[in-house]
Amino acid sequence: MKKIVFAIFIFISGVTLAQKDSLPATEPEEDYSQYNNVEEVPTKRYCSSKVLGISPSKLISVGFDFVAAHNIEAGAFDGFLENSSTINYNNGLRIAANFPVVSNTKWLLNLGVNWWETNYNFKDQGKLNSPFLKTLNDNGLRTSGINATLFKPFNEYWFSVVQLSGDFNGDYKASQFPAGNQVKYSVSALYGKKKHDRVQLAFGISRTYRAGAQAFFPIMMYNYTSPNKKWGIEALLPARANFRYTLNARNILLAGFELEGNAYRLNNMMNNTPNLNYTNLELKRSELRPRITYEFALYKFIWMSVQAGYRINYRFDVDAGDTYKSLGSDVPYVFENTLGNSFYTNVSINLVSP
């Protein structure tokens, strides 16, 4: 009887002890050359959306933008005289989130939301006569919107990218709901080739406000990483281009530029200015920002980005309505303003993508 009980005990103990859940401390030696010869399974392969070594894309970004002091001269219009002043600084939050709602080898769909603001601090706030400068001082400029980016690979090499965005752009306060006439949308489409893991080149067209007024631009995407993965180029021309130097996987230096721009419906300015002869004034803003950026991992997937550069004004003019203007168009604006250039800095904390 004791033998039977002992046998059952041994059996159960053996089974229980076999359920170990730890990896073997030392890997058994293997001849890895055996894995060269496999039976081919017919599989269609698709190129991925990124090139090796590219700076990490941001899932969530919370940043702060600061532009140092500069001068502004608002143009005369509708009975208002020219008005010169000094802006002590611009600042504002820049928050964005991107959610990869579909992410597999055949499709990549990112949906995003964003909130950008530019607040204006004038030196002589009580002496401002121009309703345009008053609204900048009182309300600032804001952009809030949604966007979608679709990456579709067709095979191992060829792909297309389509990007749509819809934003409320205007002189509304953070506490105000934007109005329907402040909606602006942009569309871009690209078609290109990823020759290998370190280079991709695509061409396309974009309906954009980056030059201030609504315009169509031919665009080019070029991303490249050198064979030693130490340096590369990240460009989406004419919007932005960066030369990248990778110190290591957690520290990246970027030097380049961005062309920022948008059209802002000035509802608050028009509502607060009696007897104005316009009902559809829009600020067409465009600026070039040459800059240096240092991006580094703070903790695992939390990265910090520190940027410093020079903000060069290209356009800060006010027009009536959302009119199309080709690049170099000489059609006059309702009034034109002169905005001084200045140094700027931008700091952001980011959750980066796998």
Next chain:
Amino acid sequence: MTRSKFLFSSLILVFSFFAVSLFAVEDNKTQDKIVGLWEVGSGKARVKVFAYGEKFAGKIVWLKEPNYPEGGPKVDRNNPDESLRTKPLLGFTNLTGFEAKGNGKYEGGTIYDPENGSTYNCIIEMKDDNTLEVRGYIGVALFGRTDVWKRVILKK
């Protein structure tokens, strides 16, 4: 209790245990379908998935480009732990801790990306006998990326 009654009870217990074990073996066979050789979506690496205890892991056993352009076998040079940066990528265990959850799903594990030295939470779903969807993510599965792996079979 008489001796014969005790023997009978013991036999019933042993047979019951065997029966339960057999069911468990059958269930394990279903779960073990993930075990084998898989090629990642880019076709640039093959990963051998194996069982340890009730969990599953995977190691890199083949690289399309096993050596650096400047020479020498590829190592885990981006590992946050400096002492591990000389470890060869061939034989590197990049999947660990997966538990079968039924319906071809394996959860609770992590995947390591040698390209940037990051470890991600990971879930694996077997879409069919020869296809794995491997999703690495940060925190919640929404913030992630899915790669499709295909089974490959060693030539005999």
